[in-house]
Amino acid sequence: MTVLQVEGLQTHFFTDAGVVKAVDGVDFSLDEGEVLGLVGESGSGKSVTGFSILRLVDPPGRVVGGHIMFRGQDLAQLPESEMRRLRGNRIAMIFQDPMMTLNPVLRIDTQMIEAVRAHERVSAKAARDRAISALAKVGIPSPAERLGAYPHQFSGGMRQRVAIAIALLNGPDLIVADEPTTALDVTIQSQILAEVQDLARDTGTALIWITHDLAVVAGLADRVAVMYAGRIVETGPTDAVLAGPDHPYSVGLLGSIPGHGQRGQRLAQIPGMAPNMADLPPGCAFAPRCFRADARCRAEAPEITVRGSGGRLRCHHPMSAGEVAT
Amino acid sequence: MTGMPAPEPSRGWSADSLPWLLAGLMGVSTLALVAGPGWSSLPARVLLLLGFIALAAHLLRGKGRQFFNGPVAYLAAGSLLLLVVLALFASEIAPQNPYDLRQLDIMDGRLPPGSTTFDGAMTYRLGTDEQGRDILSGILYGLRVSLSVAIVATLVAMAIGIVVGIYAAWAGGRTEAILMRLVDLQLSFPSILVALMLMAAFGRGLDKVVIALIIVQWAYYARTVRGTALSEARKEYIDAARGLGLPVRRIIFRHLLPNCIPPLLVISTVQIANTIVLESSLSFLGVGVPITRPSLGLLIANGYDYMLSGQYWMSMYPGVALLAIVASINLVGDRLRDTLNPRLRR
Amino acid sequence: MLVYLLRRIAQSVFVALAMMVIVFFGIYMIGNPVDILISPDATPREIEETMARFGFDQPIHIQFFTFVGNALQGDLGRSFVHGESAVTLILHYMPATLELAALGLFFSILIGVPLGVYAGYKSDRWQGRAIMTGSIFGFSLPNFWVGMLLILIFAVELRWLPSTGRGDTVEVLGIRLSIFSENGLQYMILPALTLALYKASLVTRLARAGTQEALVQDYVKFARAKGVSETRILFVHVLKNIMIPIVTVLGLELGSMIAFAVVTETVFAWPGMGKLLIDSILTLDRPVIVAYLMMTVLIFIVINLVVDIVYTILDPRVRLTGGST
Numbered sequence A: 001m002t003v004l005q006v007e008g009l010q011t012h013f014f015t016d017a018g019v020v021k022a023v024d025g026v027d028f029s030l031d032e033g034e035v036l037g038l039v040g041e042s043g044s045g046k047s048v049t050g051f052s053i054l055r056l057v058d059p060p061g062r063v064v065g066g067h068i069m070f071r072g073q074d075l076a077q078l079p080e081s082e083m084r085r086l087r088g089n090r091i092a093m094i095f096q097d098p099m100m101t102l103n104p105v106l107r108i109d110t111q112m113i114e115a116v117r118a119h120e121r122v123s124a125k126a127a128r129d130r131a132i133s134a135l136a137k138v139g140i141p142s143p144a145e146r147l148g149a150y151p152h153q154f155s156g157g158m159r160q161r162v163a164i165a166i167a168l169l170n171g172p173d174l175i176v177a178d179e180p181t182t183a184l185d186v187t188i189q190s191q192i193l194a195e196v197q198d199l200a201r202d203t204g205t206a207l208i209w210i211t212h213d214l215a216v217v218a219g220l221a222d223r224v225a226v227m228y229a230g231r232i233v234e235t236g237p238t239d240a241v242l243a244g245p246d247h248p249y250s251v252g253l254l255g256s257i258p259g260h261g262q263r264g265q266r267l268a269q270i271p272g273m274a275p276n277m278a279d280l281p282p283g284c285a286f287a288p289r290c291f292r293a294d295a296r297c298r299a300e301a302p303e304i305t306v307r308g309s310g311g312r313l314r315c316h317h318p319m320s321a322g323e324v325a326t
Numbered sequence B: 001m002t003g004m005p006a007p008e009p010s011r012g013w014s015a016d017s018l019p020w021l022l023a024g025l026m027g028v029s030t031l032a033l034v035a036g037p038g039w040s041s042l043p044a045r046v047l048l049l050l051g052f053i054a055l056a057a058h059l060l061r062g063k064g065r066q067f068f069n070g071p072v073a074y075l076a077a078g079s080l081l082l083l084v085v086l087a088l089f090a091s092e093i094a095p096q097n098p099y100d101l102r103q104l105d106i107m108d109g110r111l112p113p114g115s116t117t118f119d120g121a122m123t124y125r126l127g128t129d130e131q132g133r134d135i136l137s138g139i140l141y142g143l144r145v146s147l148s149v150a151i152v153a154t155l156v157a158m159a160i161g162i163v164v165g166i167y168a169a170w171a172g173g174r175t176e177a178i179l180m181r182l183v184d185l186q187l188s189f190p191s192i193l194v195a196l197m198l199m200a201a202f203g204r205g206l207d208k209v210v211i212a213l214i215i216v217q218w219a220y221y222a223r224t225v226r227g228t229a230l231s232e233a234r235k236e237y238i239d240a241a242r243g244l245g246l247p248v249r250r251i252i253f254r255h256l257l258p259n260c261i262p263p264l265l266v267i268s269t270v271q272i273a274n275t276i277v278l279e280s281s282l283s284f285l286g287v288g289v290p291i292t293r294p295s296l297g298l299l300i301a302n303g304y305d306y307m308l309s310g311q312y313w314m315s316m317y318p319g320v321a322l323l324a325i326v327a328s329i330n331l332v333g334d335r336l337r338d339t340l341n342p343r344l345r346r
Numbered sequence C: 001m002l003v004y005l006l007r008r009i010a011q012s013v014f015v016a017l018a019m020m021v022i023v024f025f026g027i028y029m030i031g032n033p034v035d036i037l038i039s040p041d042a043t044p045r046e047i048e049e050t051m052a053r054f055g056f057d058q059p060i061h062i063q064f065f066t067f068v069g070n071a072l073q074g075d076l077g078r079s080f081v082h083g084e085s086a087v088t089l090i091l092h093y094m095p096a097t098l099e100l101a102a103l104g105l106f107f108s109i110l111i112g113v114p115l116g117v118y119a120g121y122k123s124d125r126w127q128g129r130a131i132m133t134g135s136i137f138g139f140s141l142p143n144f145w146v147g148m149l150l151i152l153i154f155a156v157e158l159r160w161l162p163s164t165g166r167g168d169t170v171e172v173l174g175i176r177l178s179i180f181s182e183n184g185l186q187y188m189i190l191p192a193l194t195l196a197l198y199k200a201s202l203v204t205r206l207a208r209a210g211t212q213e214a215l216v217q218d219y220v221k222f223a224r225a226k227g228v229s230e231t232r233i234l235f236v237h238v239l240k241n242i243m244i245p246i247v248t249v250l251g252l253e254l255g256s257m258i259a260f261a262v263v264t265e266t267v268f269a270w271p272g273m274g275k276l277l278i279d280s281i282l283t284l285d286r287p288v289i290v291a292y293l294m295m296t297v298l299i300f301i302v303i304n305l306v307v308d309i310v311y312t313i314l315d316p317r318v319r320l321t322g323g324s325t
């Protein structure tokens, strides 16, 4: 059953330097228990997409268009008070930097109990018990004692576990995880990945996993969406996209993972610079960096085409169509 | 880049040392007015007003729009200008010379606002005090005393602070440590307490108040200037100047000072307001200016005894004038700080 | 931590000694105290006797050491006017000032923190700007002026509160305090408000800056993502973070509060040590002035130490790592 359906989402930042179209027409949908990997290079609008779903975009940013259908309600139209009731309750979010997400001067129990009591009238005791079991679930030893600690008494990995535990507290239908493991070292990263995967499977929680690391996506996600300059340029089942990427940008992204291509070869790089989001080219945003781009790419932005594998693509010259005749 | 001296900054002697010159000029003419020929010289006062306006215009060159960002800024700047004009030309504007005892009539004592003299020749718009002095005239002359005391004290303190601060920064080592300890020690005590003690030792008097207010403030400037001088000295162009083999004196006067002064002027705006408040507090407590030259604070104190019996005007109107001058200086200072120097915040 | 504390105490002792020197040479050496001790028509012999009695005939350095020696034993001389020991006199008037300053501090937090937090929350709206402009007026209003206005409004016009004096007191641990008696508290409200206004502006500015800074932190966004209400975010998450610098600054300001009480006490005829100081200055009662100064220095030193300790308690990061920066 579909948990979330995003259609034509547009989130713009109205800065002094001009309108930054950080997210400009994003569509995707997500079923119960499904894990969507949202990948793309820095600045492509992944985080803004995540925050838009929770309606937590910082000013001067605003969701200016599209629908965010969550269990039949359009979040883009929901009044703030009802949105607050969904946040942390039906939709939870985990942030990138575990060192910054917990309030340094409040104890862990305060920060966990308030997350429960913001949504349910339960006793402090009951909320506390729920916090203890959530901490145990994410693998924090002797959780009852650790509850009384302050964030700085935890390591980075432990803090991220606490943040994940907070996200799990109210058994949400959807968790948006914004690069939750990027700041952690590799062993802890894989531990947390395994745990989260189990949790999603057990509870049927849908998961949006934002990352720029395709290796993470390969092991975790059911589907993958590749973002470039505020748009999803390619999406499809993870295996299909990783095995045969159709968008030249996806090819470049895959090529720049060490170890994925042939050994001994030079690490492939996407040539050129990430685009200036306040001043995008008229046609396909990737055209200036694309080795397949032609005049049409520079003039007209490609529409979405549905692929046979169930994937969707925005490209005039997909890779599987063979080399373009010149 | 290394080894190549950076080109000397294009702002030369003329542009950036102007406020410095102007401030000095205004200080001197204020000093002359207070201590020298007195307030009788009209040209000196006109010059002072022009200097004041030129200084403000110079500080705000090219940033006027930023400064005047709303009605409050216009109001504050306008009322400040008005009050300065009133103070400067008090002797021309005031209906009475409150220092001239022959003009006072004790029979007209404590008249409410709007009363007229017996012969109807003059209306006391804001009433009179117990000696029959016109409150409005008292306020205009008091404004002059309050403003001039504060401005002179602040400018002299600033000059001393600049010398000490730059000297400390330049000397370094033990000299710097001792000077700065002294500064810290003094600044750890509230200014009102220090001023009170000084006045207790000196006794009341116009010159004594000014001296006390200078002693209270210099340390603050010394600390600020030393900080600025150290950070400016670290900047590239000082190195460049050194690399060119410029003598120390030239570096100080052509590079350090022009960069220290504008932020100092911003600080001193607010500092003048603080000094007015401090002086008025001292005078209110009876240890400030002498009764023959009442400032706004002393006027308020004089009327205070009658306030509880409902004769509010003797204290109230000088109080309103005091609030107006202090608030407009503070508001202007706040805008100046925002406009010219966002990093200097209270 | 202990090392740090010891170093702080050593510094404080140095400040106290430095102040002794300054106070002695500053106050004792200016003018001739004998002039006010004896009548103008006293014989030279009488003058000499008095000089000898107070030790004024000794060389300066001897006088200084006598002064320091006595001071260390808690003796700062006798009041010329009251005939009592100056220290006893100050101690007698001190509680009234301290309770006034404490209530003033409380008022300034009560007024300043909510205003500042709100101004920070609405920093680019008119509400925030209005509060900030208002705080400039708070800085601009001289202490005695505010007191005067409050008396005029609340005592003379509205007759809600008494104008001047101290009212009833209750004896607590041998100290007479107004704050615990209803009548006494009524007398305290106006002077305490007067004293609080300037600091309230300061607190407003601090709280606004802190709030603005805290609101863009990730932990606030995360709290929002948890569904926590805006009120709770402001008054738990933000407030807890900004209280640390505010308490530190205010603690240090308690000293200046005591100093400014001089003006407030004069306006309200509040019988505290500030009023005592002014009266002593006007009557040239030197021992009392000196005693006041030395006691104030002591109070400052104690305040600074206490603030450091409170700071440590408030900030769990400092407390647990044991370091302090």
Ligand SMILES: Nc1ncnc2c1ncn2[C@@H]1O[C@H](COP(=O)(O)OP(=O)(O)OP(=O)(O)O)[C@@H](O)[C@H]1O
Binding pocket: A013, A015, A020, A022, A040, A041, A042, A043, A044, A045, A046, A047, A048, A049, A058, A059, A060, A061, A212, A277
């Ligand atoms: N507060 C803001 N003001 C203006 N522009 C913003 C703001 N926040 C984000 N943007 C713009 O939105 C674009 C997308 O940002 P976003 O944080 O979503 O990138 P991202 O894909 O998450 O990158 P990263 O991998 O670095 O986290 C950026 O190019 C940036 O220019």
Ligand SMILES: [Mg+2]
Binding pocket: A046, A047, A048, A178
């Ligand atoms: Mg991001």
